[in-house]
Amino acid sequence: MSAQAVHRARTGAWAVACGWLMVVGAADANASARPAPQTTAVPASIAQFRRPPAPPRAPEAIYVRTCGYCHGAHVAPIIRGRGLPAEMVELYVRTGPRGMPAFRPTEISPAELKALAVWVSQSKADPNERAPLDPIPAATKERAQ
Amino acid sequence: MTGFSRRDVIRQSAVGAAVGAAAYAAQGVASPLDGPRMLPAHLSKSGFAAAVAELRAIVGAQWVFADAESTLPYAKSFTPDPRHEHVPAGAVAPSSVEEVQAILKVANKYKLPLWTVSTGKNMGYGCATPASSGQMILDMKRMNKIIAIDPELGTALVEPGVTYQDLHDYLTEHNLPFWLDIPTVGPIVSPVGNTLDRGVGYTPYGDHFFMQCGMEVVLADGTLVRTGMGSVKDSTTWQAFKWGYGPYLDGIFTQSNFGVVTKMGFWLMPKPPAFKPFMVRHNEMADVGKIVDAMRPFRMNNLIPNVVLMMGAAYQVAMFHRREELWDKPGSIPQDVVRDFAKRQGLGMWNTYFALYGTDEIIAAIEPIVRRAFEASGGEVLTEKEMGGNLWFNHHKNLMSGQMTLEEKGILRWRGGGMVCFAPVAPAKGEETAQQTALAQEILGKYNLDYHAAYAIGGRELHHLIFILYDKENPVEEKKADDCIREMITRFGQRGWASYRTGVSTMDLVARQYGDANRSLNARIKQALDPNHILSPGKSGIR
Structure with missing residues (x-):
């Protein structure tokens, strides 16, 4: 789709969808029986439907997209540049002590977690990060959109 | 104060690996397989072990979690559980619709209750923990494909494991001029999970179920159903028109346990000038x-x-x-x-x-x-x-x-x-x-x-x-x-x-307030669609 078409779709649709016309109709009162839904039988051999594992993400990418929303963002303690033991990082991620959520192997794979824990343990402090009780800066750091 | 406080570290080391295992430890058991309260109510230890073996054959051994340590992340919850009534038996994580169907077949065979979660971050309501102890978590996070974004209609079709962050990255990477509508835990939760629990966000598209359009659902017997226009062969309007034809079905798959949603469509807000x-x-x-x-x-x-x-x-x-x-x-x-x-x-x-x-x-x-x-x-x-x-x-x-x-x-x-x-x-x-x-x-x-x-x-x-x-x-x-x-x-x-x-601990209490007729109707639908009661028993007070 061309950029122009995308632009047309955007400018045409937003006013309709956001405004007064966002009222929808009721179901057809004269509706009658419909055909049976599509069905799929359970296959005899399931192995063919296994998805190959996704390639592991880099530790920095996981940190920015998950950890960094709280740690260093006024919400949770700073964890970079502190030489925290990698084993402790792994434990925290999997168990979620106190106010921290736990992250499952389906969210951060064992291999990714191992690399992430080492990266956090060895990473340098980022001067732009803020601990929870740090003074609030004049302008809040804007996330790259 | 910056960084980890000493108190944090000391507290953590004192409890060590048992932090998330408090529920297990409190009962003096090392593994869900050893503790009758962790097992599904109607399943013996050997029956559970047999079911686990079959699940491993379906998804691969590394995607079945049935011991105390590997189940820890699923047991984490912020909500109060003073009587340890919300402890999972384990978890199984499929990667495809076909695997979900095969898992349900096993669950029916063993009467194994499966508590379905998308990303399991329902933070104020119990995270991934089940309404009653002993359920196996059906973890949909591995099904994480963004199947389609239609830039002309501003629609998305995604699997349950896709997070708002994934979508945000996709829109940014492809330079698509849409805004997401996110709940307050956006980066780590999924549009599917949030919408199915009828959560909200804070743009004009904030009522997520209102903006939802079309689902694919696996029923307890393995039947695959597409709601709305998705049932029509070669349909091009699945994500464009919500209501389809005949009774509107999508609602019965929200805040419910009548099926496992494997795909969901919804609308994207065009970025305003x-x-x-x-x-x-x-x-x-x-x-x-x-x-x-x-x-x-x-x-x-x-x-x-x-x-x-x-x-x-x-x-x-x-x-x-x-x-x-x-x-x-x-x-x-x-x-x-x-x-x-x-x-x-x-x-x-x-x-x-x-x-x-x-x-x-x-x-x-x-x-x-x-x-x-x-x-x-x-x-x-x-x-x-x-x-x-x-x-x-x-x-x-x-x-x-x-x-x-x-x-x-x-x-x-x-x-x-x-x-x-x-x-x-x-x-x-x-x-x-x-x-x-x-x-x-x-x-x-x-x-x-x-x-x-x-x-x-x-x-x-x-x-x-x-x-x-x-x-x-x-x-x-x-x-x-x-x-x-x-x-x-x-x-x-x-x-x-x-x-x-x-939250999971008060679902019955709230369901009772909606009255007997409402509960009875839900129970009749449940009995018809899931006669072995394998899907998320207790969700919204429906067993």
Whole structure:
């Protein structure tokens, strides 16, 4: 789709969808029986439907997209540049002590977690990060959109 | 104070690997396989082991979790569970629809209950934990494909494991001019999970189920159903038209356990040419009624199009501050202490965030109308000009423009990591919201808890979101929080106010308030669709 078409779709649709016309109709009162839904039988051999594992993400990418929303963002303690033991990082991620959520192997794979824990343990402090009780800066750091 | 405090580290080392295993340890068992309470109610140890072996054959051994250690992340919850009634037996994580179908076949064979989660981050309502102990978590996170984005229609079709962050990255990478509508835990949760629990966000697309369009569902017997236009062969309108033909089915797969949703469509908001966020500051708790009455006409006529958040001071303060900074006594924090602290942050007792969207001309035309109305209610109407750089204003500006943030999770640190949300619905009438606020404060006060509240304002109602923040590491406090939410649900119910959504420990309690006829109808649908009761028994009080 061309950029122009995308632009047309955007400018045409937003006013309709956001405004007064966002009222929808009721179901057809004269509706009658419909055909049976599509069905799929359970296959005899399931192995063919296994998805190959996704390639592991880099530790920095996981940190920015998950950890960094709280740690260093006024919400949770700073964890970079502190030489925290990698084993402790792994434990925290999997168990979620106190106010921290736990992250499952389906969210951060064992291999990714191992690399992430080492990266956090060895990473340098980022001067732009803020601990929870740090003074609030004049302008809040804007996330790259 | 910066970084890890010594207290954090010491506390962690003291409990070591047992942090998340408290529930197991409390019962003196090392593995779910050894503890009868962890097993499904009607399954022997050998039966469970046989079921696990079959599940491993389906998804691969590394995607079945059936020992105490590997189940730990699934047992994590912020909600009170003083009697250990929400401990999972294990988890299984499929990667495809076909694997889901095969898993359900095994579950039917062994009567193995499966508690379905998408990303398992239902933070105020139990995370991934089940309504009753011994259920196996059906973890859909590995099914994480963004199947289709239609840039002309502004629609998305995704699997349950896709997060708002994944979608955000996709839209950015492909330079697509749409805004997401995210809940306050956007980066780590999925549109599917949030929509199926009928969650909200804060742009004009904030009512997520309203913006949902088409589902694919695996029923308990393995049947694959597509709702709406998705049932039509070669349909090109699955994500364009919600209602399809005949009875509208999508609703019965939300807040329910009638099937496993494997795909869901929804609408994306075209990025508006202009956007202007506002905050209205009121300085008295008693102003709640005036704010609601001032807001109602604008939400009904859509001059203010987004889901508005009216944030109580104690909630806002808790995002970035801890209780001991304000108050060192066990009783509820007095309102004047909260007011004084909030004032120093540029906040009032109520801080109402809304935005105008459109073109500069449209915004310029609407702004004076809403400004007059809120000033007449006694509020100060503030914009980026006055509030730019304020942490809270920026946070809400981000929410109202669909940006990723987890800042509200800071409230978990208020009192030791415990949190549970009580979410009664209020009509958008000032008098009743004031009554709800008074009743909530009275009950919380009885338990020495603080009133951390936000009202999310829809068209004609408000979700009154009351977060009970407590110390989960203290069993006495955990029990108090549990008692408190039960009393709140019960006493609000006596006034005719019921929850729109609730946590795993109170699903029966809330279901009872919706009456026998409602429960019986749900039970009959359940019996027809899932006669072995394998899918999420107890969800919304439906077994």
